Amino acid sequence: MSTVINNNEHFDVVIVGAGISGAIMAEQLGKGGKNVLVLEAGTGTGGRFFSQDGDHKDNTQQVSSYQGYMSTFFTALAKIPNAPYPQNANAPQPLVTDLAPIPQGQVLDKGYFVQKGPLPFASTYTRAEGGTTLHWLGTCLRMLPEDFAIKTRFGRGLDWPISYEDLQPWYEVAEKNLGVSANADEQTYRQIDNPAVHIPYAASYEYKMEKIPQSYLDQYFSKGLAHMQVSFEGKPYPIDVVSTPQARNGMPRGDYRPVGAVGHATAGQRCAGNSNCVPICPIQAKYNALKTLEQAKNTGKVEIRTQCVAYNLETDEQGKNIAQVHYKKYQSTDSPDYQCHTVSGTIVVLASHAVENAKLLLASNVANSSDQVGRNLMDHPTMLTWGLMPTDIGAFRGPGSTSGIPSLRGGEFRKNRAAFRIEIGNWGWSWPEGAPVGTVPELIDEKNMFGEQLKNYIGSVYPRMFRFGFLVEQLPDANNRVTLDDNYRDRLGNYRPVITYNVTDYTRAGMAAAKEVSDQIFQRLGIEGFTEYSPSDAGYLTYRGEGYSYNGAGHLVGTHIMGDDPKTSVVNKYQQSWDHPNLFLVGCGNMPTISTSNPTLTMAALTYWAAKNVLDALTQC
Amino acid sequence: MYLSPDKQKRFTPITNIEELHHQLQLAIELEFSTLPPYLSALYSIKENTNNCAYQVIQSVVMEEMFHLSNAANVLIATGGSPAINSPEFLPSFPTRLPDGEKWFEVSLLKFSPEAIQTFKYIEEPSENAPNLITIGDFYANIEKGLTFLSETLPPGELFPANTHPQIAHKYYYGGGGEITPVTDIGSAMFAINAIIAQGEGIPDRCWDPDKPFPLEEGTGIASGDHQLFMQPRELAHYYRFDELAQGRRYVCGDSHNSGPTGPQIPIDYAQVYNMKPNPNPGDYAFSPELAALDYEFNRIFTLLLDQLHNAFNGDPEVLVPAVGTMFKLKELAQELMRNPIPNSPEQYTAGPTWQYLKG
Numbered sequence: 001m002s003t004v005i006n007n008n009e010h011f012d013v014v015i016v017g018a019g020i021s022g023a024i025m026a027e028q029l030g031k032g033g034k035n036v037l038v039l040e041a042g043t044g045t046g047g048r049f050f051s052q053d054g055d056h057k058d059n060t061q062q063v064s065s066y067q068g069y070m071s072t073f074f075t076a077l078a079k080i081p082n083a084p085y086p087q088n089a090n091a092p093q094p095l096v097t098d099l100a101p102i103p104q105g106q107v108l109d110k111g112y113f114v115q116k117g118p119l120p121f122a123s124t125y126t127r128a129e130g131g132t133t134l135h136w137l138g139t140c141l142r143m144l145p146e147d148f149a150i151k152t153r154f155g156r157g158l159d160w161p162i163s164y165e166d167l168q169p170w171y172e173v174a175e176k177n178l179g180v181s182a183n184a185d186e187q188t189y190r191q192i193d194n195p196a197v198h199i200p201y202a203a204s205y206e207y208k209m210e211k212i213p214q215s216y217l218d219q220y221f222s223k224g225l226a227h228m229q230v231s232f233e234g235k236p237y238p239i240d241v242v243s244t245p246q247a248r249n250g251m252p253r254g255d256y257r258p259v260g261a262v263g264h265a266t267a268g269q270r271c272a273g274n275s276n277c278v279p280i281c282p283i284q285a286k287y288n289a290l291k292t293l294e295q296a297k298n299t300g301k302v303e304i305r306t307q308c309v310a311y312n313l314e315t316d317e318q319g320k321n322i323a324q325v326h327y328k329k330y331q332s333t334d335s336p337d338y339q340c341h342t343v344s345g346t347i348v349v350l351a352s353h354a355v356e357n358a359k360l361l362l363a364s365n366v367a368n369s370s371d372q373v374g375r376n377l378m379d380h381p382t383m384l385t386w387g388l389m390p391t392d393i394g395a396f397r398g399p400g401s402t403s404g405i406p407s408l409r410g411g412e413f414r415k416n417r418a419a420f421r422i423e424i425g426n427w428g429w430s431w432p433e434g435a436p437v438g439t440v441p442e443l444i445d446e447k448n449m450f451g452e453q454l455k456n457y458i459g460s461v462y463p464r465m466f467r468f469g470f471l472v473e474q475l476p477d478a479n480n481r482v483t484l485d486d487n488y489r490d491r492l493g494n495y496r497p498v499i500t501y502n503v504t505d506y507t508r509a510g511m512a513a514a515k516e517v518s519d520q521i522f523q524r525l526g527i528e529g530f531t532e533y534s535p536s537d538a539g540y541l542t543y544r545g546e547g548y549s550y551n552g553a554g555h556l557v558g559t560h561i562m563g564d565d566p567k568t569s570v571v572n573k574y575q576q577s578w579d580h581p582n583l584f585l586v587g588c589g590n591m592p593t594i595s596t597s598n599p600t601l602t603m604a605a606l607t608y609w610a611a612k613n614v615l616d617a618l619t620q621c
Numbered sequence: 622m623y624l625s626p627d628k629q630k631r632f633t634p635i636t637n638i639e640e641l642h643h644q645l646q647l648a649i650e651l652e653f654s655t656l657p658p659y660l661s662a663l664y665s666i667k668e669n670t671n672n673c674a675y676q677v678i679q680s681v682v683m684e685e686m687f688h689l690s691n692a693a694n695v696l697i698a699t700g701g702s703p704a705i706n707s708p709e710f711l712p713s714f715p716t717r718l719p720d721g722e723k724w725f726e727v728s729l730l731k732f733s734p735e736a737i738q739t740f741k742y743i744e745e746p747s748e749n750a751p752n753l754i755t756i757g758d759f760y761a762n763i764e765k766g767l768t769f770l771s772e773t774l775p776p777g778e779l780f781p782a783n784t785h786p787q788i789a790h791k792y793y794y795g796g797g798g799e800i801t802p803v804t805d806i807g808s809a810m811f812a813i814n815a816i817i818a819q820g821e822g823i824p825d826r827c828w829d830p831d832k833p834f835p836l837e838e839g840t841g842i843a844s845g846d847h848q849l850f851m852q853p854r855e856l857a858h859y860y861r862f863d864e865l866a867q868g869r870r871y872v873c874g875d876s877h878n879s880g881p882t883g884p885q886i887p888i889d890y891a892q893v894y895n896m897k898p899n900p901n902p903g904d905y906a907f908s909p910e911l912a913a914l915d916y917e918f919n920r921i922f923t924l925l926l927d928q929l930h931n932a933f934n935g936d937p938e939v940l941v942p943a944v945g946t947m948f949k950l951k952e953l954a955q956e957l958m959r960n961p962i963p964n965s966p967e968q969y970t971a972g973p974t975w976q977y978l979k980g
Contacts, residue, residue: 050673067672074669210791213941251791266680272948 005341011037012618014325014345016310016360017352018044019131020600021586021607023292024177025349028611030299034618037303037343038296039327041091041352044129044306045069047294049263066263066284069134073280079437081135081554084280085128088333089491091309094124096552099538114488114498120538121501122552123379125353129306130290132353132554133600135279137400138247138286140180140601141421142171142187142199144410147595154414156506157475158376158592161564161573164200170605172205175245178287178604179258181209182245189406193238196410208256211243212271215426217393217466218243218403224525225405230517232413239521240407241424245601247287248277248399262290273398275427286399307331308341311494313348313364313583321582322348322366328492336491346621347582347614351607354589355497358482358559361570363495367560367577367585372570374483376476376558378594381503381539381550383511384432385518386467387527395428395465396436402426408517409596418473418510421596422517428465429530431551436462466527470514472550473596474507476558503550508543515548555599559589575610576617584617586610624761628747631721631754635766638699638779644763645696649703651720651756652689652816654712655743656682657975658727658736661896664954665731665972670892674732677861681740684819684858687798691812693933694787695767698780698803706923706930708977714899718743720759729972731896731958737866744859748830749877757817764813771806780805785935792940819857830877834860894958897969902976908963911971916978918953921946923978 013029015022018040029036043064051065073084080096087093098111099120108115115121125132145164150157174180184206189197214222221241228239248271249258261268261284271285284291296302312326325348328338350357358374361367405422413419429435440458443449449457480501488496522529533540537549563569566578575590577583586607588599624632635641663678693703704710712719715728727743730736747757770779780803790800798819803809834856856864856871863881864870870883897904905911928943950973957971 050676071669253791264676266683267676269683270944272944 005339007341007343009037009343011035011343011345013037013347013349013614014039014343015349015351016325017041017131017350017356017587018129018289018293018304018306019126019351019353019587020133020289020292021603022131022349022351023289023296024604024607025351025586025611025614026302026304027292027296027299028608029614030296030301032611032615033301034615035301036296037305037345038293039308039310039325039343040129040304040306041309041356042088042093042126042128042306043086043091043333044304045263045290047263047290047297049261049267066261066290069280070282073276079276079279081124081279082126085126085134086333088127090307090330090333090336090338091127092490092496093127096122096124099552101536101538101540109488109496112490112496114485114496116498116500117502119502119541121377121379121499122381122539122550123554123556124552125355125554125556127353127356129293129304130288133288134290136286136288136554136600137278137598139401139423139598140175140178140182140245140247141406141597143167143595143597143602144197144199146196146410146414147593147597150414150593150595154412156414158561158563160592161562161569166573167602167605167609168200168202170609171601172202173608174601174604176208176256177292177608178247178601179209179249180207180245180247180601181212181250182207182243183211186211186242187245189242192240192242192407194407194411196412197407206253207245208254209250209252209258212246212248212250212399212402214243215394215398215402217395217426218424220389220393221403221424221525225521228521228524230408230520232411232513233416235412237411238407239405239517241403242406243403244401244423246399246402247601248281249285259287259291259295260284262288262294271399275396275398277399305329307333309338309492309494310352310360311363311492313360313366314342315366315580320580322580328494330492338492345582347584347617349584349586349610349614351586354556354559354587355482355499357585357587357589359484359495359497361560362482362484367570367579367583369579370567370570372478372561372568374559375478375481376561376592377480377482377499377501378474378476378555378557380471380553380555380594380596380598381474381507381511382553383470383472383514383548383550384467385470385515385522385529385531386429386432386465387522387529387531388461389464389466390526390528392463393466395426395463396430398426400425400427401469406596413513414473416506416509417513418475418507419596420470420472420510420514422514423469423471425467425469428462429467431469432467432531435465468518468521470511470518471553471555471596471598472507472510472514474594475504476561476592477502477504480558482559503541505543508541508548511548511550512543512546515546553598555588555594557588557591557594557599560585561592562590563592574613575606576613582617584610584614624758624765625751627752628754628758629762629765632759632762634769635763636769638770638774641699641763641766641770642696642701644766645692645699645701646704647719648692648760648763648816649689649696649705650710651718651759652685652692653705653710654716654718654727655685657711657714657973658729658739658743659685660951660954661729661972662732662736662740664951665894665896665958667892667894671732671888673886674865674888677865678732678740681858681861684798687793687800688816688819690788690793690800691803691816694800694803695809695812697785697787697933698809700781700784702785703933704930705933706926706977708979710926711975711977713901714975718756720754720756722754722756724753729896729899729975731898731972732893733890734866737862740862741859741866744857744862746857746859749859760813760817764810767806767809767813776805780809785933786937788932788937788940792937831879833874833876834871894955894970895968896958896972897962897965897967900957900972901974904962905971908971911957911960911962914953914957914960915971915974918950918957918973919976919978921949921953922973922975925950926977 012034076083102117560570872883
């Protein structure tokens, strides 16, 4: 049921999406004195830590506070990344539990995504105010200089229209505003004997907070892997453990003051190692976009409307500018009833995540003269290896990961196969096996353990659990794409994303190399391997006769890439649509390649830059 | 803060540095002595219930630690050394507070109306209690002494160089306020005033109990101290506890005399472990498991006091591992509270006994 209301509302800027890039854009523009409207498809918290009517009571009641999310999380049987957040048929979201192998020639349409394969796209995102930062891990790595030019350097993928040097000042802005904890002298990777990975920082630059203390496990690895090398194509590469920069409150340097929790300023203090950054940090020590949205609202210039799903962008008569944004406003997640509204903006910014941006552009048939909208969808196919350490390494403590092995992120081997970054997981076998919640029942039900025996087993085995995550590079591929199909609609009648996806041999070769490195490390440290890749895994694939499995990293990149040429890219380096001068696209969709860094920091840096470009464009209007 | 002549008579005036140090050491003991009662009530709340109450008590605890650090920094800045790791540092409960209030007793209680009433007594604003000694009065006497000494002693004597390093902001933020270094009379007065303002919330004798609190529009959660402490506005402790006592939020337009008129705060006293009031080691004489658990709690508590002592006596870096110790303490406290005391007619559960173990 729908009615159409045209309020003739006009704003300086209409932003679609209240995740991190929408939040950054809104805050920057609000600070710049512009009238901004943010449309968010999902529900919101209204800036509340507690529900207005007290504690959240049950799952049928609409969750409207951060603590309400916590309650939902506590009662959820499967603690998946989206477990704390509303499942909302009016703004559905993909779930990892929807994943399954795709039988040849068939379509997997169990969840929100319609997956045409041949392999499933394994990553998810969150459609709610705050976006996927509600459940991210907070990893904030910069890209390598060579990542911006892999076509030129290695004959692979695409070059960016900008260089590392162009983005470097914006990295600093993003690191400050997201509250990244790290030590710059470590993050240059100068200490690593592989010049390909060295990252230049501005002279005397320092992060605003000291690095998050590395776990005991990290230190164990540092010692055990000291001076280790592996060999690729006859060339030795070092294996070095380095702490990972994280958007998580640590100890501030100098006068820096971290932002408190939204709706509860005395929460949001230093990371207390609650061990569930994913899916939700109970105290908001981890950055989430609600914080930036709060700052945006505090400018007095920004209005956020939740439960408003943008579904069509209408151009002016010349087909040049975006004249109207059409959206459906629903009152309740329990009902498919909605009203249609239109608003206009001098400038329109799409910030609704790579897949959703592409969907809206395709549904509106705009910005696609290049035929690149929806294409080049990338992720980090993440291969896990896991095992038992010979000794107690204190698993299941602290943030999900505090260190990694970045020394294989770059090198000449990228001519032939994908690079990868190794993440050292602090939470035992939680990812591959669902430990401890998912594995203890098995001990009881199948191994018949109880009492002292069960206790002793848990006490001796669980603290030794360990896993690596290998974030393997994927190249832009025009055939990996989001399309629309009239047969697949959600409850409001909006399109569901139809995804075609595969993993090329370039990436598969990277997975094979990663497995080799893992085997060597396991051998060196005496780790008992329990890694198992089964054809029944959703992300199972083979390379040269060996089987591997990948998981989604939640890093959705591509779909409206930036470039130098309007014929082959969707936006220019200012992140402005080639086709529509008043349309800016932001988010990971702009990134022409994914390389080996988690993309959020780079995306945030790009968005701070885009915000400046939007402000400049408004001055010229 | 203003201290009436009547009240001033009940305090020893501070006229020399030794007396100042003694009073500041008492202040540290006073701040710390509120922690076992607050934490016992806090940890007795079952996981994921009574969220609002949990957050209120937790935030007050954080601010008590902030107060303790402020008092310690003033003591350090004036050349003293906080003494924290000794059995004498801790009261045995039930107790009177160490700053001279004789009109109420503090017990270790589970989260309950009685506990909240005690908390309100602890945080009672001086203006509410013209004939009683409050914590604010105690600090007003210290302020008076500081002013006197700064007027009579050369600055190098009151604030000597080469004292222990103070607790810096980087160790402590987001939970209570902005720690500023104490270097002179101005910063010392600021640090002490921060304690009074957060606890009693009314550092001003021109107080009208019918005048609305400076609350943010509509939120009902915040009030008057953000400029002082660089944090969003929130009510003083007394009024935050009063919110729990009355089960309602203070909102815009509310005053002391109106009480809170805002949204209800859901409180469920059934979702609380039935901790024995003022548990002591003797309660566990017939349960070796509980005795062992309580001993382990006190061992960790002793470690925490040792760490805090070292942090305040030259080695602030120790505050980093001390955070982990605090979490262990919470785990052990809750483990005690989940376990019934055998043969208890009241069906009490155990609770931590908060003892410093010697040697």
